[in-house]
Amino acid sequence: MQVKGIDGMTTPHSGVPERSVVDRTLRILGAFDRENRNLTLSGISRRSGLPVATVHRIVAKLHAWGALEKCADGTYRIGLRLWETGALAPHAALTQAAQPHLVDLHRRTSAAVMLAVRDGVDSVCVSFLSDDAHGVTRRDEVGSRTPLLDTTVGLVLLAHANEAARRESCAAAEAAHPSRGTVDAAALRTRLAKVRQEGYAITAPNPRLEGHGAVAAPVCTGHGTVTAAVAVMTPARFLQPMKLVPQVRATAEAVSRSVRTDGGRMVRIGA
Template sequence: MAHKSAGRSALARVLAVLETFDQDNSALTVSRISKRSGLPVPTVYRIVAELLEMGLLERGSDRRLHVGVRLWEIASRAPRALGLREAAMPFMEDLHAATRQHTQLYVLEGCDALVIERLSTRSAVTNVTQVGDRQPLHATTGGLVLLAHASLHMQDSFLSAPMRAYTPNTPTDPAELRRILANIRTRGYVVCDGYITPDALGVGTPVYSPSGDVIAALSVVVPRDGAQPMTHVRALRLSSRGITDALGKPQVRHGPQNIRLFPFVNNEQL
């Protein structure tokens, strides 16, 4: 049988090696990379040696490999994420101060919601999300907001494929999801009650570009018990407008921004 790597370009093989690293596999051996990528061990050895030399991979004290800081440095320059994160951060900080839970910023990347920024605390409700994670469109606040404003072709393609149920509350029926997406477009927000973890509730709203296109999704994730979703909707909408306004202004990089959106730090005073 021909090996899985047959016909791949050199660049495709390098990408296959890098894509073996994720949240659950942050440090890997060469043999593990070979197994996860489908590349022969000798090929992985050659690629890893070059990536180590360039600083794109690093080797830990246990001899296992992990993503290098230089790769993060290069990726952090991506213009679509850089300007958006800079504009969003002051408003995300205010949301985080108000909830003391999780505040997250997503963009659409392929058929996933990519988390490009996240603020949290150790005592916050369970949340599987990390910066750089790809999250399912049908089970997360950011994913549903982005899917609701995606093209009809993409929606049809996504909804025609099987969807994983993470909890009993996760919507996986295409007809139900179409109703959810229509409501998001009409109401301008979504509430995900235990869609991906049973004890968490997410609330999300779209983020618009100055020209009016949906370019991202902003969300908070809070405990289900005692949650008041509409309080968070109001705060998220204010934040979204603030981000849109900030995107329309020249970015000031010589000092920290000090935009305060909420004068209080608890939900009752929002």
């Protein structure tokens, strides 16, 4: 049996060429990122490493389906249909359950508020609230990805991850910043154990946001699995741990309760 691939190629139903078409399609979608939201066909070709003719065929299919939209200037961007599909991912249910609590925390603290999940050795922001008064929105808007060891919210997620994830995070940090030398695994293990025991993490100033500090706490499912973390970020001079820690922990616990009562739809993310 033969079927038509997304780029119009006729390929065996179970053959390698069909998987190759999927790979090309994913490479085209992967050409778009936070710094490249709108791309021409030649730009997609350059960033994906695929010939323009191939890009043209696949982009036409993606555009027809709604995964890509064509702008008035001839460039392409991610389409609404792909956003609708992405909204079916587990983190969408988490964000929906958490949002009222995050809004309340932002209102009470006037600080930037984030909800993040773990994906491998990175934390991924799935919700972010800020009035941009302190210039953190550009770095932490929804969809931003940051190494776990670089943020307070990442430390909370890593503290509740398995040993393999900790080793991978240390290796990734050493590879990304060879000038810093080897990560002190023993010191990190001690710090993560403290985070687990106390139920929160504090960093002031935040190592990634110069001049800013943060407080983060874990979000748990009914089985005790940490699926996400809530954090507030504020200029270090305004950081008041004695005031913020109880509020962040209370919000994380409120989100945890909402997740547990959300019809059982929540699943573990970033295992």
